Amino acid sequence: MTSHSAPDEQRALVTGATAGIGAAFARRLAADGWHLVLVARDADRLADMAAELRERRGRDVEIISTDLSTDDGCVVVERRLVADAPIDLLVNNAGISLNKPFLRSSAEDEARLLRLNVHAVMRLTLAALRPMTDRRRGAVINVSSVAGFGAVMPGSTYSASKAWVTNFSESVGQSARPFGVRVMALCPGYTRTEFHQRAGINMSKTPGWMWLQADDVVDEALRDLRKGKLVSVPSWRYKLAVAGLRHAPRRLLHAVSQDTRGRTGRDAN
Numbered sequence: 257m258t259s260h261s262a263p264d265e266q267r268a269l270v271t272g273a274t275a276g277i278g279a280a281f282a283r284r285l286a287a288d289g290w291h292l293v294l295v296a297r298d299a300d301r302l303a304d305m306a307a308e309l310r311e312r313r314g315r316d317v318e319i320i321s322t323d324l325s326t327d328d329g330c331v332v333v334e335r336r337l338v339a340d341a342p343i344d345l346l347v348n349n350a351g352i353s354l355n356k357p358f359l360r361s362s363a364e365d366e367a368r369l370l371r372l373n374v375h376a377v378m379r380l381t382l383a384a385l386r387p388m389t390d391r392r393r394g395a396v397i398n399v400s401s402v403a404g405f406g407a408v409m410p411g412s413t414y415s416a417s418k419a420w421v422t423n424f425s426e427s428v429g430q431s432a433r434p435f436g437v438r439v440m441a442l443c444p445g446y447t448r449t450e451f452h453q454r455a456g457i458n459m460s461k462t463p464g465w466m467w468l469q470a471d472d473v474v475d476e477a478l479r480d481l482r483k484g485k486l487v488s489v490p491s492w493r494y495k496l497a498v499a500g501l502r503h504a505p506r507r508l509l510h511a512v513s514q515d516t517r518g519r520t521g522r523d524a525n
């Protein structure tokens with residue numbers, strides 16, 4: 257892939273495309289000339305989004321209503337990734353958090369988080385990379401999180417799932433590079449979307465300066481993909497935070513996260 261400003265026939269598949277960062281990807285890619293395949297569970301919202309993009313941008317838009325935390329849901333999208341009209345860009349964006357620490361969680365909820373945040377990302381990346389490496393072009397963006405750089409939310413397993421996504425993408429990205437294919441982890445900080453509300457996480461005490469806009473996250477992600485980065489951390493605020501997470505002594509980080517948890521009452525992001 258040479259540019260995100262695509263010639264007419266390039267096609268992107270975006271999971272979790274009806275809200276937040278995924279919707280911002282869909283709108284931006286359609287504006288840049290991409291045809292789209294949109295994936296999420298809510299069929300009505302998918303149809304509305306597809307109608308908007310067809311009407312305003314004149315792009316071909318397919319929709320797949322499916323639950324990616326299930327095997328059947330992954331199979332449907334895997335089939336589309338290897339179908340005849342090829343996918344040039346896969347954005348593995350759908351993801352969730354749980355509003356409870358591990359000690360109060362259930363195996364069922366933890367498995368649902370891992371199936372969506374990790375298992376679906378692995379399966380769809382694998383399915384996409386086969387035809388991409390054969391054609392020697394294409395890209396995969398796996399939406400991870402700054403949370404994946406450290407266990408800074410005591411008891412939350414969300415960070416662990418995103419640590420996997422970042423490490424996986426960085427590793428696979430290196431092996432795909434010689435084939436002319438890019439794989440990049442996108443690691444945003446707090447972004448204004450439906451994410452926290454869906455998980456029932458109260459973010460009212462999070463200061464305004466910590467929030468990113470989904471459009472800005474997407475803009476920086478596509479710029480970093482063009483530059484060939486393996487890991488993208490949008491905004492200087494979060495680049496600094498990641499440097500701290502990588503280099504600060506663990507004991508200091510644990511003390512800060514315990515203190516933050518005490519002040520906000522928050523377990524997970």
Ligand SMILES: NC(=O)c1ccc[n+]([C@@H]2O[C@H](COP(=O)([O-])OP(=O)(O)OC[C@H]3O[C@@H](n4cnc5c(N)ncnc54)[C@H](OP(=O)(O)O)[C@@H]3O)[C@@H](O)[C@H]2O)c1
Nearest residue numbers: 272274275276277296297298324351401446447449450451
């Ligand atoms: N917002 C943040 O602060 C933040 C920060 C760092 C990283 N992230 C990451 O960014 C990604 C996108 O999050 P967001 O904030 O944009 O979330 P969001 O606003 O809640 O949107 C989530 C999207 O994913 C879809 N989705 C949820 N569960 C699904 C499932 N089981 N199968 C298929 N689709 C599903 C939703 O549609 P349906 O409900 O219709 O399925 C929706 O389109 C996630 O991976 C998240 O971890 C978010």
